Amino acid sequence: MTLDVIPIHVVPRHTGAALPGEPGLSGNAPPLLRELAEQVRHLLETGEPSAIDLSALPLTPADLDWLREKLGSGEIAVTLQAGGESTLDETACAGVWWVTHRNEQGAVASQFIEVAFVPELVKAHPADVAIGRERLEFMVSDL
Amino acid sequence: MQGPLIESLARQGVSRRTFLKYCATLASMMALPPAAGLAMAEAMAAARRPSVIWLPFQECTGCTESITRSHSPTLEGMIFDMISLDYQETLMAAAGHQAEEALHAAMKANHGKYLLIVDGSIPLGQDGAYSCIGGRSNLEILKEAAQGAAAIIAVGTCAAYGGIPKARPNPTGAVSVSDIVKDKPIVNIPGCPPVPVVMTGVLAHYLTFGSLPDLDDKGRPRAFFGETIHDRCYRRPFYDQGKFAKTFDDKGARRGWCLFELGCKGPVTHNACATAKWNGGTSWPVESGHGCLGCSEPDFWDAGDFYKALSVPAHPPTSVVAASVVGATAGAAAGFANRAKKNAARKARQPITVADLEK
Structure with missing residues (x-):
């Protein structure tokens, strides 16, 4: 038996303040575009990355879909296998990344929009690179 | 980001990225700004492992089960690599005199610096004879261990508020940790059992910032107990629309309507179940179709029928x-x-x- 058999209907929490004609939208998503614009400006001026924690905001699934659709998809999509799958997808706005962390059961653990040239999580750490070098040297010595 | 913790995790096959990801999620659950995830990871990786002494009193070991058997063993289990758990009867290999020696050695070596975790209530009846370890009453052990503790974390409703042992007629004269210890900072993490991530969150906060998190008037960390189950419940829109399940198998129940009339205590219960969920984010009581019992509130066992609706005023106040x-x-x-x-x-x-x- 799969879980789908159990007839529980999950409904979004904020359905009250939907925009006219657009069910499920709370109106909380559009202001985030302004915040992103400010964060991108900050990135260009100072080089400092920033992020918006989507799970901390009152956004309905419809809001998230709207935001995702507005931002579009860019050229890079990173899949990370570390304690469950994570996806770090560049949006059509370069430097704006849609980051979803899933746990080992596949449930969304946290979700962010990151503003960075490259998300921190994608970069390899020097200590890990050093381990990689050791491994390569070992392979070379074995030739 | 480097330190003994990262190396120890690497030996267990937990990568740096897994740890970073875990910290980002933890920071999000604790309502910290997104940048705090990286800061947390750096601080925790470099932190000296604090000594932790865990004393079990009048309890059922459900709290230990909750924390050690959480669904993702690598994630919640990781926190145990960040602390030096010097005494935990259920988990430690030593027993008898050796265990008691370990306890006293840890208390002496880290006097004034160790964290004391307590689960279970403390019985005062019959001079504490209802619950003894090594021939000494819980009261005596707690007083001794509390003296050298930097702070105390009361895990579970029993340690925090007396819990089920304290339920009427309270045959053993059970009381909470804060009824006895008055001169140390105490963090209450109630719940029967508590949500695992709340416990690891408090430890992570202590390791990162070197202090205890902000507490509410009942001694609970605000980051996790700031809102009620009802505030964050996905069935809340049905409450607002006046759609209630009247029995556990009627049309309303099948459509996932609000369980208020079936006795859900969500509106008066502060806990993180609705957001953190249980069993690795699989589900939680209300999602499984049963109302909240209010297990993280003081005296929940005596707060009335589990299946009777919370009273509503007949006329608006x-x-x-x-x-x-x-x-x-x-x-x-x-x-x-x-x-x-x-x-x-x-x-x-x-x-x-x-x-x-x-x-």
Whole structure:
């Protein structure tokens, strides 16, 4: 038996303040575009990355879909296998990344929009690179 | 980001990125700004492992089960690599005199610096004879261990508020940790059992910032207990629309309507179940179709029938407020009228039986 058999209907929490004609939208998503614009400006001026924690905001699934659709998809999509799958997808706005962390059961653990040239999580750490070098040297010595 | 913790995790096959990801999620759950995830990871990786002594008193070991058997063993288990757990009866290999020696050695070596975790209530009846370890009463052990502790974390409703042992008629004279210890900072992490991530979150906060998190008036960390189950419940829109399940198998129940009328204590219960969920984010009581029992609130066992709806005022309280503005006499009259209505309602009340639930 799969879980789908159990007839529980999950409904979004904020359905009250939907925009006219657009069910499920709370109106909380559009202001985030302004915040992103400010964060991108900050990135260009100072080089400092920033992020918006989507799970901390009152956004309905419809809001998230709207935001995702507005931002579009860019050229890079990173899949990370570390304690469950994570996806770090560049949006059509370069430097704006849609980051979803899933746990080992596949449930969304946290979700962010990151503003960075490259998300921190994608970069390899020097200590890990050093381990990689050791491994390569070992392979070379074995030739 | 480097340190003994990262190396120890790497040996267990937990990568740096897994740890970073875990910290980002933890920071999000604790309502910290997104940048805090990286700061947390750096601080925790470099932190010296604090000594932790865990004392079990009048308890069922459910709290230990909750934390050690959480669904993702690598994630929640990781926190145990960040602390030096010097005494935990259920988990430690040593027993008898060796265990007692380990306890005293840890207390002496880290005097004034160790974290004391307590689960279970402390019985005061019969001079504490109801629960003893190595021939000494829980009261005696707690007082001794609390003296050298930097802070105390009361895990579970029993340690935080007395819990089920303290339920009427409280045969053992059970009390909470804060009833006994008055001179140390105490963090209450109630729940029967508590949500694992709340416990790891408090430890992570301590490791990152070197201090205890912000607490509410019942000694609970605000980051996790700031809102009620009802505030964050996905069934809340049905409550707002007045759509309630009337029995556990009617149309409303099948459509996932609000469980308020079936006795859900969500509106008066502060906990993180609705957001953190259980069993690795699989589900939580209300999502499984059962109302919240309110297990993280003081005296939840005696707070009334689990299957009786929380009382709602027969008339909006605004009438009483308005009356008190007009004059004290009018206010008293309204109060009297309300009391009469309450008595009438109490007489008319019909207790719910098992047969009713099976209807």
